[in-house]
Amino acid sequence: MSSKRPHLVRLAVLASGRGSNLQAIIDAIEARRVDATIVAVISNKQDAAALERARKHNLRGIFVDPKLFAGQPDNREAYDRAILAVLQEHDVELVLLAGYMKIVTTVLVNAYTHRMMNIHPSLLPSFPGLDAQKKTIEWGCKVAGCTVHFVTEGVDEGPIILQAAVPILDQDTPETLAARILEQEHKIYPKAVQLFAEGRLQVEGRCVLIKQGMPMGEALISPS
Numbered sequence: 397m398s399s400k401r402p403h404l405v406r407l408a409v410l411a412s413g414r415g416s417n418l419q420a421i422i423d424a425i426e427a428r429r430v431d432a433t434i435v436a437v438i439s440n441k442q443d444a445a446a447l448e449r450a451r452k453h454n455l456r457g458i459f460v461d462p463k464l465f466a467g468q469p470d471n472r473e474a475y476d477r478a479i480l481a482v483l484q485e486h487d488v489e490l491v492l493l494a495g496y497m498k499i500v501t502t503v504l505v506n507a508y509t510h511r512m513m514n515i516h517p518s519l520l521p522s523f524p525g526l527d528a529q530k531k532t533i534e535w536g537c538k539v540a541g542c543t544v545h546f547v548t549e550g551v552d553e554g555p556i557i558l559q560a561a562v563p564i565l566d567q568d569t570p571e572t573l574a575a576r577i578l579e580q581e582h583k584i585y586p587k588a589v590q591l592f593a594e595g596r597l598q599v600e601g602r603c604v605l606i607k608q609g610m611p612m613g614e615a616l617i618s619p620s
């Protein structure tokens with residue numbers, strides 16, 4: 397058997413905080429479950445733990461300071477042009493938003509159409525935006541989950557690639573539910589990247605078809 401690896405997709409991960417999804421991607425790459433290489437970790441927060449994780453793994457960690465663009469009338473676009481310059485400089489093929497708490501503009505969306513993914517802690521299109529887990533509990537849902545989707549102009553609106561569902565328990569708090577969802581995030585995000593690396597994601601309108609099929613998951617009934 398040949399040990400030659402296939403093409404490694406050049407990834408950039410944009411993260412603002414803790415970076416546990418970044419870590420899941422790093423771990424999956426190191427375990428050779430994902431045919432990719434992280435060429436840049438970019439943050440809008442200088443003290444983001446994600447940047448620290450990047451350094452620990454000898455990855456390039458880059459802080460792009462939003463304050464540098466604050467005075468400009470199109471400051472959000474100007475910021476994204478600076479990010480785009482970094483992405484282009486490193487020949488990035490796929491951008492991953494992983495807890496990136498900044499809304500991306502058309503500057504990035506147009507440059508990376510169907511080549512930029514986001515992970516969100518709800519079963520979209522329910523509960524886009526902030527505090528998804530809290531809103532899910534308050535609504536009285538019995539099932540929650542997470543979604544990996546391609547990024548479009550609308551917040552948390554793009555074509556859905558993968559979703560995972562978890563039950564909600566009566567005693568759940570936003571924190572306990574977030575932890576249960578996060579476990580699944582760490583599984584589906586690397587999986588989505590690998591599907592991309594294998595060239596198996598085909599976007600048709602709002603729908604993402606997975607070429608060569610995927611096994612059907614089991615139904616989740618909650619409470620069972």
Ligand code: GAR
Pocket residue numbers: 411413414415416417418494495496515516517525526552578581
């Ligand atoms: C994750 O739960 C992710 O789904 C969420 O932020 C968390 C980041 O955690 N993203 C959003 O809410 C985006 N709308 P991490 O920094 O440990 O990966």
